[in-house]
Amino acid sequence: MVRHIPFNRPSLIGNEIKYIRDAVRLGQLAGDGTYTGKCQDVICTLTAARKSLITHSCTAALEMAAVLCDLGSGDEVIMPSFTFVSTANAVVLRGATPVFVDIDPLTLNMDPAEVAKHVTPQTRAIFAVHYAGFPADMDALAEIAKAHDLMLVEDAAQALGATYKGRLAGSLGDMATLSFHETKNIISGEGGALTLNREDLFERAEIIREKGTNRSQFFRGQVDKYTWVDVGSSYLPGELIAAYLFAQLEAHSTILARRQAIFDTYMEAFAPFEELGKITRTKTPPHCVGNGHMFYLQLPDLKARTRFIKEMGERDINTPFHYVPLHSAPAGLKFGRTTGPLPCTDHVADTLVRLPMYFDLGPDIETVIGAASEILQTL
Ligand SMILES: Cc1ncc(COP(=O)(O)O)c(C=O)c1O
CATH class of the missing domain: 3.90.1150.10 (Aspartate Aminotransferase, domain 1)
Structure with missing residues (x-):
């Protein structure tokens, strides 16, 4: 009999169920508990990023990145057309315009020469996609970003663990987004993360992930009550997802x-x-x-x-x-x-x-x- 061979099949690697049981035992199923912290520590190690925040998808992390770029009506973001819809949707949801450029046939990543050609006074950011897990030419893109004072975001949905000039994806721009969707290397069904390499973005990113509140500061004892301080949404996954993800990250x-x-x-x-x-x-x-x-x-x-x-x-x-x-x-x-x-x-x-x-x-x-x-x- 011919056996069906799918394109992708999710696997249990080892400790997923054990850690989910442990999360239940610990008594916190909402996010930002023990397993969220453990995942974020490993993600920082695997990307060399200075901070990471897990999210319920890469789509969510891209939306957070778009808020952190302060995008609004009239702003433009340069990105490849050859990408997943979430790269562009995140920009559109802020009222800004994705500007599509061609990819390089030798890398299937955005061609930096095309990016340079299409910077306008309205350009605010470059969203670089690392296709098939191979990083885009980030030095060339960083030079363009620096010359025009643009934010540089890595859509590293597929690229956890890949390197560019010996440097890990996830730490090659101002911030990066990762996916743990079941089709990726490391999975939690749906899942993602935002990594940050600029300290001035850390606090606002936490607030955006927590519905626009300073709840994370409250739980650290930095403020005596938490309240609505900025725009945001519910981008934080629960501890069951984090427990599953931690087992996968450990087996990276x-x-x-x-x-x-x-x-x-x-x-x-x-x-x-x-x-x-x-x-x-x-x-x-x-x-x-x-x-x-x-x-x-x-x-x-x-x-x-x-x-x-x-x-x-x-x-x-x-x-x-x-x-x-x-x-x-x-x-x-x-x-x-x-x-x-x-x-x-x-x-x-x-x-x-x-x-x-x-x-x-x-x-x-x-x-x-x-x-x-x-x-x-x-x-
Ligand atoms: C380049 C890219 N960005 C973003 C995403 C969205 O990831 P998620 O399904 O985790 O939201 C994908 C999904 O495959 C992707 O390929």
Whole structure:
């Protein structure tokens, strides 16, 4: 019988259930308890960020980042079109305008030359996405940000544990956002974090996460009552989520090693097809070390990609494409501004396909490689 191979499957790594039981025993299920603190300490270690705040999603962390950037009507934020909707929604929710630029075909990350070209007097921030866990060219982006006094935010949803010039994702800008959604390396079902590298943002970030109140200061005994002091929302996850997440974070090096081994196996298996010019494999941008988050292939065109996905599906193997570009999406047209044609974004969106990647993939990787090779031979 053919066994279904999904694109992603969440796994228990070890102590998740034990820690959830412990959180119940400790008697606090609301957020900001023992496990929230433990997660935040590990996240600071894994990102080298100065402070971290866990959230209920990366989407939530992006919304917090948009508030911390003080975005408002008339402001612009430069970002790739080839990203998840949350990068742009966070900006739109503040009344500001996402400005979509093209990606670099060699990195699939935002092209700094395009960013520099499209800074205007209205630009307030750059939101850089680290696609497939490989950091964007952050030195080049930091230079642009510095020259124009812009905030630099890393959308590091996929990039926990990856490095750029030996520096960890999450500490490469003013702040960064992480995802612990079940499709990521480290998971808690839904989950995320905001990391901060500027001390002047610490206090306000806590307030935004706690519905605009100074509740965190109250619990630390810094104020004698807590009250509404700023805009904010409910971005804090409960302790059950934090307990699950802590078990995963503790196992970070085991998870990363397993995923990297899968990545390496795929790279080796598909090298001959790249040599034949049939595909290109996942690109590692200069100065970057990835985190085994994703393995993708790029096929020659949309027709070949459609056929590949269909024929993998017939073998019961799920190989999805990825982002539908935001600049041409209905909401992108309504709320965003595009800097002209984005040919690389459109091409990558049409040709990229992702292969199954998860902790327990095991020997099924050979089935995936065998099926994909069979199809690629006929292209
Ligand atoms: C680049 C990027 N940003 C943000 C998100 C949103 O993450 P979450 O599902 O944790 O809100 C994703 C989700 O995949 C993503 O790929």
